Structures are given as C-alpha cells and as structure tokens.
Amino acid sequence: MDPGTATAMMKLPVATADTADPNGLKLYRKLVGMIIWLYKTRPDMAFTINLLARFLHNATKAHYDIARGRPLRYLSGTKFRGLVFSPGDSSEWHLSGESDSDLAGDLVSSRSTLGFYNKMGRFGTVSYNCSLDKKIHTATQAAETHALASMCKDTIWLRQLLHELGFKQAEATPQDTDNRGVYLQSTKQVNHAVAKHFRIAQAFIRNLSDDGVVAVGKVGTDKNGSDMFTKALSKEPFFRHRLKTMGPQDCPGPSAQ
8 A cells, every 4th residue: 555545545535324335335345354354464464454444334436446456466466475483693582562653644533543563583573553543642752652552561461471381581572662752751751741641651661661571762763664554655665664574575486576
C-alpha cells in the first residue's frame, strides 16, 4: 500500500444507509476477511489490513477496486515470504522491540495509528500490533508514549511466557522509540503541563525501567522497523523495515521476488 493510494482511499466517499450496495459490501468483506488471516504471519501486510478493515461497514466499489488491486498483486509476488528466525551472532535468543505512532494518521477521524513489534534474536518477530487508538491525541509525544506503553505491556507477557518455557530473560528487554522526548521521560520525571494527560503512561514506563524489566532506547526513524505498522511507506523504507521485521528471505523462484 503506497502512500498515495492510502491517502486516496481515506478520502473516498463512503456508502450510507441509502447508497450502500449489499452485494458490493459482501464482496468487500469477503476479500478483506480472507486477507485478515495473513495478519498472523505477515507483518508487512499489517498496515494494509488495518486500513482495509476500516471500511468494512461502508465500503463502495472504489474501495473494493483498491483492495483487489495493489495489495493482491503484492501478495501474488511475495507468496513464498514469511517469518524467518535467527538468534544472531551470540547464538542466544534475546527479546527486543520497537514502537512508533502516526499522529492523526486517519484522515477521517484524526485518530492516531499505533504500532510495535517484539522479536527474538536478530530476526524473528513473535508479536506485533497495528491499530487505530481509541483516543484522539493532540501531540506526537502523547501518541508515541501510548505506543511504547502498549509494547511494554506486551513485553511483560512475553517475558513471563519465555520464563515458563525455560528462556528466562535475565536482563532488561530493549524497547526502542524514535521520539527523543519519550526516550528521555522513560528514566526522568520531567512532566510538563502539556503532558499531564498522559503522565500515567509515562509513569508506567518509568516504573518498568526502574525495575529492570525494560530498557528504553532511542532509534532513528529510518531504522525503526515499526514505522511500517503506522503508515503506508514508499518502496525503499518499506523494504528496509520488512527485512528487519521478517528476516532475509530465501526466494525459491522468480515469482517470489
């Protein structure tokens, strides 16, 4: 889903109770319903699936044409791709993650898109999320803070699961963000009046950091793999983040390029 197509889709007129075509809606829901199953194993499709699912109740033929166009062509050319797991140079499985947000990315509701992923080793995504936040954020730092807090909650569960499986994470789990303000406030209580409406999320992250559960780090936007979960990207950054979240692919044939 390229940026231009995503913007065009969000600007399309939607169906109303008087103009909705029942048969057209049925076709759209059937198509999106099948694609949704890929959410389990194809992180590269997360944002596209999330965007298409926003129109399940009011899609028109124009929405259907977009859904069966570029997304299906992409899937046809990447049908042999999937999640690759590699422990890295240390040959140990360490948990780590990255989070991101797109402030008011939804052009209809002005709600922000939050995204994160956790992986084991150098490559190997074990959980990820792409969702429209229920709240409307008025600042980038607020959206980024809630994205990081959501990832930390997922990390707590993953650390407990790994402990029960015999892979105890002895050290704090790296949790990276590309927002400098969120990074600084993960260890220092520097709340300002403009941040009082998300101070609880800040305190939650700081508490986990103080307890040695997570270690918040700063990563550049161009290297933040979770950027692909919050917005449609152009070719170069999309391929870069896809490699980071899915691992290198051993293509069995030309059709998988």
